[in-house]
Amino acid sequence: MTEECTAADLVFTGGRIHTVDDGDRVAEAIAVSGRRIVRVGTDGEIAPLAGRDTRVVRLDGRTVVPGINDSHLHGVWLGAMWPSLLMDQLAGSGDHAHDAAPRLETAADRRRAILRTADLLASFGITSYTEPGLGPGEDDGASGCFGSAALREYAELAAEGALKARVTALLLFGELDGPGSAAELEKGLRDFAPPADVPGLFRVAGVKIFADGIPPMRTAWTDRPYTGGGHGSLLVDGGSDEEREAALRAMIDAAHDAGHQVGVHATGDRATRVVADAFATALGRDGRDARHYIIHGDLLTPRTLTVLAAAGIGLNTQAGIPVATEPMLADALGEDALRDAWPTRDALDAGIRLCLSSDAPVLTPDWRAGLAAAVTRRGLDGAARGEAQRLALAEALRAYTITPAWQDGAEGWKGSIEAGKVADLCVLDGDLFDVEPQALPSVPVAMTVLGGEVVHEA
Structure with missing residues (x-):
């Protein structure tokens, strides 16, 4: 299976993805297939992976951080x-x-x-x-x-x-x-x-x-x-x-x-x-x-x-x-x-x-x-x-x-939003980096994803 020809199960698009990778890169979209992240990038890079049966979550400016x-x-x-x-x-x-x-x-x-x-x-x-x-x-x-x-x-x-x-x-x-x-x-x-x-x-x-x-x-x-x-x-x-x-x-x-x-x-x-x-x-x-x-x-x-x-x-x-x-x-x-x-x-x-x-x-x-x-x-x-x-x-x-x-000895497969890692994600109704520090607890959690499965949705 290759990411180029296989539709993703779950796509997040139109947001700010705080990857927490080595460069603390901020992306726009994520594609998940099965339990793993298959691509992280721009909306345009992720769009080809959204098929007929893909659940597409339009973030509308909301943010995602690693679980x-x-x-x-x-x-x-x-x-x-x-x-x-x-x-x-x-x-x-x-x-x-x-x-x-x-x-x-x-x-x-x-x-x-x-x-x-x-x-x-x-x-x-x-x-x-x-x-x-x-x-x-x-x-x-x-x-x-x-x-x-x-x-x-x-x-x-x-x-x-x-x-x-x-x-x-x-x-x-x-x-x-x-x-x-x-x-x-x-x-x-x-x-x-x-x-x-x-x-x-x-x-x-x-x-x-x-x-x-x-x-x-x-x-x-x-x-x-x-x-x-x-x-x-x-x-x-x-x-x-x-x-x-x-x-x-x-x-x-x-x-x-x-x-x-x-x-x-x-x-x-x-x-x-x-x-x-x-x-x-x-x-x-x-x-x-x-x-x-x-x-x-x-x-x-x-x-x-x-x-x-x-x-x-x-x-x-x-x-x-x-x-x-x-x-x-x-x-x-x-x-x-x-x-x-x-x-x-x-x-x-x-x-x-x-x-x-x-x-x-x-x-x-x-x-x-x-x-x-x-x-x-x-x-x-x-x-x-x-x-x-x-x-x-x-x-x-x-x-x-x-x-x-x-x-946990698991940094190779979890802990950041990168292709190949498990799709453990926290979706926020706001951006942690856009609020005053004392207001961080007020940023709502909208969705939690564990291994590609939604386990909480507000």
Whole structure:
């Protein structure tokens, strides 16, 4: 089959197509055949591919961006909680506990939550997301949202064709936001068999490890002392900081040596430094392109950024966190700590692959709100926080599309609008680049396409 002689199934014409390719090219039209994009170009270049049975979507100046990839989103938990969000509770009560959702007792409960999230994310133009931590470490967890049964439900729903987004999962062998140990991780790596991948729709990519807590709760592991005293500690078994650090390094080594991608929740400047060094050491042994990454990275010193960039380690962070919690961090660690807080601009300038994500239901899964926060660094109160770390809109959009595809090891087949890639698309009733940055969340999502199939249409 050649694109010259075969009519497309779906054509978008008369719009502004933000391809997010290497040159951030803007095109006018797209042709889709089956699950893939077959041509991107001008209206005239696409017109010959519109046949009698082709669905033609006349954009009339509307825009298309690649399907959004929320690279850190708790889908089961979100489906159980929505529209409640943890950040609202954190701001109101200082409580980061995850017992706000009703406990999911059965497979039917979990499936309903996943499918509820599927519909919600499709309405936002999200076509891929990462479930950052499901596994036996949470099989007895209070919420029922994070155990190994959820992995099976995902795999079954993917095989049934019921998902409306591609899902990547990380395994969890300790407690969510809680303690872990090298022994239980090594046992899990040895004994736990995750469900088989469903190609293109569901994949278990690696392992999630919790290094520490979060700065506002004074549970992040820091070099600076907290205002009330202490430095926090690692969430790893051990009788001293040195023993806990050695155990964390052993956990990273074990997961790496088993061939997994590793994502580590690390927020304090001491925790992020140790994790970066441990990743660099592991990668230096075999040179594997493992796509390891730090999750959150609230406090990152220039030295740690240099290590991340040199070793090819990614950073997955949430632009909405600093605009909501910077005063809490300053209260916990002092104003001086803000120099190293959520350095998104510095990370990009250092050459680090930066992914922006929601951590929903901590924050809203609406990526447009995440874009606005990354570009403006303004909170709901209008106050700007960390203005020097602002991103350009094109940079922030890449951090929601092609860079998360890199994190997934899938940048060759998704994440941008290019011929040969899957037709994962988000159609907008407006242009992100034509509105004031604070108005980005008001640009409506008109249509979501997953692999050439329309999964949402307003």
